[in-house]
Amino acid sequence: MAQHYLVCGTEDCKRNCQFYCNPCHQRLCETCRDEHQKSPDTKEHEVVTYKQRKPQLPEEKCNLHPNRNVEILCKECNVPLCAKCIFMKEHTGHQLDDLEEKYAEKVAFCRSEISKIQDYYLSTSQGLKKEIREDVMEIKKTMDNIRNSIKAEAESLKELVDRVTSDKLEQANKIEETLLKTLNLQEKTYEDYTEYLEKLLKEFHRYKSITNFRVLFSEDFDKLKIQSIPETTQLVLPVFTAGQFYKDDVSKLLGSVNFPNIKPDNRRIKPMENASTQLKLPGKQMRRDAEKSDMKQTLSLSSSVTKVREYKVPGVDSVCHISLGKSGRLWASDKSGNLVHADLEGNQLQKIQTSGEDEGYHTVTQDGDLIYTDRKNKVINRITQDNTITEFIKTGDWEPISIHSSHINGDILVGMIKDGEVKVTRYNKTGKEIQNIQRDNKGRELYRYPYYITENINGDICTSDFIKYAVVVVNKSGQHRFSYTGQGSEFYPCGICTDLLGHIIVCNSFFGNSTLDIIDQDGQFLSQLLPQQEISPCCVCVDVESHLHVGQFYFNTKTVTVYKYLL
Incomplete structure (x- = not known):
């Protein structure tokens, strides 16, 4: 062809x-x-x-002059005209263009747009469509991995439950064995006593039937006396205390499926000048391996407290509040407003002067930054990990006293006062106010002075109120749950913290009768962790190893003592 x-x-x-x-x-x-x-x-x-x-202008007859072709464009009216139309009254004084030139411009524009669509937009959109198909396959693969991880977590939990169940059953067997052994010994005691009585009974029968009555007055007869029935202790039977676990607890153990806190990138589109080249878009990198949540070791409250070590905090007169940070570092403050960043070896890393006193006015965030209240200027400041200090939250007319950053969701809890009014305010991690807690459901004031503040594992907000002489606990919705007023006549609560078992640990700083009380998350007193007057605790916090760091209020006492209180 x-x-x-x-x-x-x-x-x-x-x-x-x-x-x-x-x-x-x-x-x-x-x-x-x-x-x-x-x-x-x-x-x-x-x-x-x-x-x-x-392009050549197509032939088109004029509507008013059918024998003539249109060849002129009236710019004012935007209508095509023939040569005779330009003398009409309607177009007098109007600007005119060569219709063929304008037609050529329009055709050239169409060609340009067609070229863009064919060479760029179609290929680019097809490339993006291909990337989406690849993402669909990647999502399916990722979700299959996540589902497998969830199943693996569940199997691990089942195995752990089986091991714990086996241990507890073995413990129950040992208890039963011990009890039965004790009962067997008691039974043997009474068997021996019965045998003794039977022998004694025969002796008395023999003496009763004897004909020589003088024998009844002999020394051997006088020795025949009935021994008392042996006493044994009735055993206390063991009881089973059911564990407290809820769906949320199991859900936390099995991890969660969520999106990372990362802003998604826009799909990359090649620039127009490269429209003739083939569109190549790299596939997104997605996490293929879901991180397995660590199973927390089963812990319980010890019957005794063991001193682990001590360390000194430089640059402070005393240790009134501790905020544990990352990498073995901490922030500590005294009643003179000195706020010191140090490591556990006693090396000072940073020191600033604040308007704070002996309250719990600083806390470490989930990001590892420190935030602290400035009562004088009524703001909350942030210290980033590169030691930059910035103003984070303005509290208006309210003086911020105490502060705590939630380990659950990063929310910030702040105890504040203003002209005799007191409240606890919740901010989200960006500093937006989202909740105010001031009164109970009967309209009564919950707080008088929010000295220290913390959050429990169930979301309860725990505040030590020095003027109210109580630890005030509300749930995450702000509803009052209970108030703890100590075990003696004098209770001056100050430093407070919680641990991974939901225990609430509070310092009672009453002079001459200082204690460290521990209560459960429902307000029931459990024990006093430290002997009275061994130290004078002012602040307390728990580290990642579940060790208790205790600071003292007394002037020139820079020592922090670390205790082990869980088994």
């Missing part, structure tokens, strides 16, 4: 067309182009390559 090609438009010329004369609208080969440009009549004509040609 012969291939058809565009031929020159000159009469009797059959050569290949390469050029175009825009005024004449004639196709030209190279030879005819040269002759066309030499001719006196056409040498001024615009001759271009055929691809750059201007």
Whole structure:
């Protein structure tokens, strides 16, 4: 098959067309182009390559003058006209354009847009569509991995439950064995006593029947006396205390499926200048391995407290509040407003002067930054890990006293006062106010002075109120749950913290009768962790190893003592 090609438009010329004369609208080969440009009549004509040609205006009759073709554009009215229409009254004084030129511009624009669509937009959108298909496959693969991880977590938990169940059953068997052994010994005691009585009974029968009465007054007869029945202890039977666990607890043990706190990137689109090249978009990197949540070791409250070690905090007169940070570092403050960043070896890393006193006015956030209250200026400041200090939250007319950053969701709890009014305010991690807690459901004030504040594992907000002489506990909705007022006549609560078992640990700083009380999450007293007057605890916190760090209020007491209180 012969291939058809565009031929020159000159009469009797059959050569290949390469050029175009825009005024004449004639196709030209190279030879005819040269002759066309030499001719006196056409040498001024615009001759271009055929691809750059201007399109010829299609013939269209004028609506008002059917014998004439439209060839002029009225710019004012935006309507095509013939040569006769320009003399009409409606178009007098209007600007006119060559309709063919304007038509050529429109056609050129269409060609340009067609080229963009074909060379860029179609290929780019098809590439994005391909990427989405790849993402669909990646999502399916990732979700399969997540489902497998969830099942693996559940199997691990089941195995752990089986092991714990086996241990507890073995413990029950040992208890039973011990009790039965004790009862067997008691039974043997009474068997021996019964045997003794039977022998004694025979002796008395023998003496009763004897004919020689003088024997009854002998020394051997006087020794025959009935021994008392042996005493044994009635055993206390063991009881089973059911564990407290809820669906949320199991859900936490099995991890969670969520999105990382990362802003998604827009799909990358190639620039227009590269429209002719093939679109290549790298696939997104997605996490394939879901992190397995660590199973917390089963712990319980010890019957005794063991001192682990001590360390000194430089740059403070005493240790009134401790905030444990990351990498074995801490923040500590005294009643003079000194706030010191130090490590556990006693090296000072940073020191600033604040308006704080002996309250719990600083806390470490989930990000590892420190935030602290400034009562004087009524703001909350943030210290980032590069030691930059910025203003974080303005509290208006309220003086911020105590503060705590939630380990559950990063919310910030702040105890505040203003003209005799007291409240606890919750902010989210960006500093937006989301909750105010001030009164109970009967309209009574919950607080008088929020000295220290913390949060329990169930979301309860625990506040030590020095003026109210109580630890005030409300749930996460702000409803009052209970108030703990100590075990003696004098209870001055100050430092407070909670641990991973939901225990609430509070310092009672009453002079001469200082204690460290521990209660459960329902307010029931469990024990006093430290002997009275061994130290004078002012602040307390629990580290990742469940060790208790205790600071003292007394002047020039820079020592923090670390205790082990859980088994």
